[in-house]
């Protein structure tokens with residue numbers, strides 16, 4: 674299954690002699706927007722083969738991954754359990770992400786931040802198996818070797834004529850998949866949505882060697898952090914280029930790519946392919962936070 678490519682037309686691109694195309698993974702599968710379909714595909718196949726009927730996974734209150742796992746569970750007929758960071762959320766009105774997950778049948782379990790930090794430790798996972806099992810456990814962000822295999826399928830031969838392939842980075846699973854299926858001469862650039870120190874140590878083991886690089890300048894202070902410039906950029910981009918971006922991942926990446934073009938990081942003649950990894954479900958919840966901070970709202 675291949676996503677459509679959309680050419681972006683902006684005066685800046687012509688001035689610098691580069692082209693920019695977006696691969697619209699966000700349009701591929703409306704229920705599992707963006708990289709989520711890729712990450713879940715082989716995991717769900719495996720869970721089914723192993724006879725599991727329940728998926729259990731982890732995420733923060735605005736997690737795209739929790740949202741997608743709930744939708745996938747409903748569509749593919751798995752029971753789903755979402756372990757959510759923050760016991761203080763228990764009993765409070767649910768934000769749009771969690772409300773949607775619950776509508777899709779996900780059982781939400783709120784735990785303390787301290788316990789949440791144990792989310793990859795075997796004794797904690799065993800205790801979850803004991804309490805809710807048997808459950809097929811997906812890691813936070815959904816990244817494992819099966820997810821990376823799914824992300825390898827984002828790029829196809831038709832993408833090999835681009836000079837640069839760009840994607841946002843959280844856990845690095847998407848970048849790992851892209852760097853495995855990119856053509857030898859292509860540069861694969863990852864734009865972390867989090868500060869460098871917060872990137873997982875697994876990232877380098879998933880992407881041994883190769884022609885990939887992280888561009889660390891566009892995390893806007895860290896995961897989920899935004900400012901007026903970013904929100905205004907996302908609103909302008911939607912109006913001018915006709916593509917909606919999310920404020921956590923794809924907005925930061927596109928801001929970074931355009932700034933990179935401005936500062937001539939991309940040589941003249943570059944043909945840039947940016948992967949739209951989805952995440953738009955989080956925009957309504959972000960607007961509630963923006964309103965409280967007196968910042969401009971995202972145009973939905």
Ligand SMILES: Cc1ncc(COP(=O)(O)O)c(C=O)c1O
Pocket residue numbers: 707708737738814816841842843844845846847848919922923950951952953
């Ligand atoms: C919309 C979106 N884009 C990009 C990413 C980053 O992907 P990865 O964790 O594979 O680096 C995520 C997180 O999973 C995401 O939800």
